[in-house]
Amino acid sequence: MGEAIPLVDYLVLGNDPHLEANECVACGARFFDRRNACASCGAINSDGSGFKRVELPATGELTAFTIVSFAAPGIEVPFVAGVVKCGGTSVRANIVNVSPDPEHVATGMQVSLTTFGIGEDSEGTEAIGFGYEPADEELRITDDAIEKAEANS
Amino acid sequence: MSDVAEASSSGGETSQTGAASDQMWIVGIHMTKFGKRPDDDVVDLASEAALGALDDAGMTVKDVGVLAAGNLMYAAHGVGQMLQKQIGQTGIPVYNVVNACATGATALRTAIMSVRSGEADVGLAVGVEKIAGAGLLSGGSRASDSPTWEASGRFGAVASTDGRIGTEIMPGVFAQIGMEYGHRYGGADFELFARISEKNHANSVLNPLAAYSKAMSLEQIMGDVMIAYPNTRPMCSANCDGAAAAVVVNGTTLKKLSLEQQRRAVKVSASVLTTDPWEEACQILPNVNTLTKNAAETAYEAAGVGPQDLDLVELHDCFATAELVHYDNLGLCSEGGAVDFFESGAPFRDGSMPVNVSGGLESKGHPIAATGIANIWEVATHMRGEAGDRQIEGAKVGLAHVIGLGSACGVHILERAA
Ligand SMILES: [Zn+2]
Numbered sequence: 001m002g003e004a005i006p007l008v009d010y011l012v013l014g015n016d017p018h019l020e021a022n023e024c025v026a027c028g029a030r031f032f033d034r035r036n037a038c039a040s041c042g043a044i045n046s047d048g049s050g051f052k053r054v055e056l057p058a059t060g061e062l063t064a065f066t067i068v069s070f071a072a073p074g075i076e077v078p079f080v081a082g083v084v085k086c087g088g089t090s091v092r093a094n095i096v097n098v099s100p101d102p103e104h105v106a107t108g109m110q111v112s113l114t115t116f117g118i119g120e121d122s123e124g125t126e127a128i129g130f131g132y133e134p135a136d137e138e139l140r141i142t143d144d145a146i147e148k149a150e151a152n153s
Numbered sequence: 154m155s156d157v158a159e160a161s162s163s164g165g166e167t168s169q170t171g172a173a174s175d176q177m178w179i180v181g182i183h184m185t186k187f188g189k190r191p192d193d194d195v196v197d198l199a200s201e202a203a204l205g206a207l208d209d210a211g212m213t214v215k216d217v218g219v220l221a222a223g224n225l226m227y228a229a230h231g232v233g234q235m236l237q238k239q240i241g242q243t244g245i246p247v248y249n250v251v252n253a254c255a256t257g258a259t260a261l262r263t264a265i266m267s268v269r270s271g272e273a274d275v276g277l278a279v280g281v282e283k284i285a286g287a288g289l290l291s292g293g294s295r296a297s298d299s300p301t302w303e304a305s306g307r308f309g310a311v312a313s314t315d316g317r318i319g320t321e322i323m324p325g326v327f328a329q330i331g332m333e334y335g336h337r338y339g340g341a342d343f344e345l346f347a348r349i350s351e352k353n354h355a356n357s358v359l360n361p362l363a364a365y366s367k368a369m370s371l372e373q374i375m376g377d378v379m380i381a382y383p384n385t386r387p388m389c390s391a392n393c394d395g396a397a398a399a400v401v402v403n404g405t406t407l408k409k410l411s412l413e414q415q416r417r418a419v420k421v422s423a424s425v426l427t428t429d430p431w432e433e434a435c436q437i438l439p440n441v442n443t444l445t446k447n448a449a450e451t452a453y454e455a456a457g458v459g460p461q462d463l464d465l466v467e468l469h470d471c472f473a474t475a476e477l478v479h480y481d482n483l484g485l486c487s488e489g490g491a492v493d494f495f496e497s498g499a500p501f502r503d504g505s506m507p508v509n510v511s512g513g514l515e516s517k518g519h520p521i522a523a524t525g526i527a528n529i530w531e532v533a534t535h536m537r538g539e540a541g542d543r544q545i546e547g548a549k550v551g552l553a554h555v556i557g558l559g560s561a562c563g564v565h566i567l568e569r570a571a
């Protein structure tokens with residue numbers, strides 16, 4: 001088995017996968033991208049000391065979502081895209097392991113972080129993506145269950 | 154232009170039209186038919202709008218001292234100069250502007266600022282777009298996954314993230330914006346958003362320039378192709394071709410025009426542009442609320458009017474889910490009260506605060522850079538009492554709003570001349 005690499009650099013793999021944000025030392029604003037300076041307070045990050053990496057909680061609340069049924073070629077639909085508030089920090093992510101319909105997804109639902117492989121490259125390195133699944137296990141469905149449901153419909 | 158400076162410093166003198174010298178006026182404005190225009194290229198559309206606006210103003214291209222041209226798809230080609238090469242190369246300064254869906258409003262504001270600064274007596278603003286059949290205008294960087302994972306970009310992504318980490322498509326982004334409002338305040342569901350769309354499609358029947366002027370039932374709207382829940386296809390703005398243009402002058406120039414031109418002039422009481430101030434989550438899901446609130450507040454203050462004074466509003470319903478949040482953002486209702494505002498019937502064309510009587514972007518169409526001037530054309534046409542079958546009787550004050558993701562928000566308040 002080859003190595004694993006995170007889909008984005010703010011996803012930290014290992015035994016306890018989690019997301020990390022860049023937090024402005026001066027004002028506490030959080031970002032997920034590489035920073036030149038802080039968009040909130042203007043603090044400059046010239047030597048890298050203006051921001052520190054902070055770990056986000058693995059659970060949060062779904063505050064907004066959509067179910068995308070029409071997307072660019074190569075993107076499997078339908079899928080649920082949303083915003084998850086994790087301990088005061090909002091995260092953009094897909095909501096996974098859930099039936100993609102408004103009967104099974106609702107704002108206010110509790111979700112927890114999960115990771116999964118998105119494919120191997122030509123050198124056998126597996127890229128690992130992340131999403132959030134319902135914290136309530138009864139709302140969760142696995143890929144097998146989805147396939148079974150599709151086969152029956 | 155020393156008289157302009159004097160008027161500004163002394164607080165403004167007035168003419169027989171009540172026009173202070175530094176007050177800005179629209180004296181000519183034109184919107185082309187929106188829709189599929191296969192026989193017209195971007196310059197044909199821009200020419201039609203520009204010449205229409207000049208004709209409406211009783212002017213020619215030789216009277217124009219500054220041109221602001223808004224266009225997205227040909228932004229690198231200098232659409233302003235392309236237009237000049239067809240309708241008149243007079244050597245005046247041209248500003249080619251791009252500001253997402255606020256491009257048209259930005260072009261108008263650029264012309265206004267130029268005239269206000271004294272650079273020119275007459276400004277022409279044009280917004281034009283040719284995107285009929287363009288499909289989804291964002292997302293889908295997906296095809297470019299490389300054979301070996303290699304981190305790139307500001308997130309160190311090894312593969313494209315659209316569809317893997319949320320969605321980049323506009324119907325999906327704005328769906329979340331509407332759902333978030335519903336999460337915060339309650340009462341917003343699929344059917345409510347579809348009813349907003351039903352209102353706008355019903356309005357479009359009275360607008361011969363709309364790309365689609367056909368009423369749709371709630372069942373038709375909810376049963377149509379789902380794009381991004383809760384936005385079905387008719388709840389999304391239509392990509393189409395079109396252009397709009399406006400001629401602006403200051404009070405000094407207005408006084409030199411005929412009484413008929415002065416009578417038809419529409420006062421620009423406020424011209425405001427904002428971007429989104431940093432807030433938690435604003436780089437996760439675009440926050441279209443705060444910059445709209447800021448623009449509206451600034452505009453009301455500049456115009457000396459409040460939302461209760463508005464006779465009609467054209468707001469940026471790029472998706473049905475967007476219209477709801479902007480009732481609140483523009484102060485048309487109390488905070489959190491957008492659902493009740495809609496349920497009260499207020500934003501219907503026979504209600505107390507008609508919103509998008511043009512049919513809105515969902516039916517009129519959304520040729521991106523044209524939209525910000527077309528919305529102003531709609532409001533100005535009501536101010537002049539020239540809106541025909543869809544005229545809001547006695548309209549004196551109106552507001553036009555656009556927002557471009559990224560984000561930029563333009564708000565203009567217009568008033569009848571007399
Ligand atoms: Zn900061």
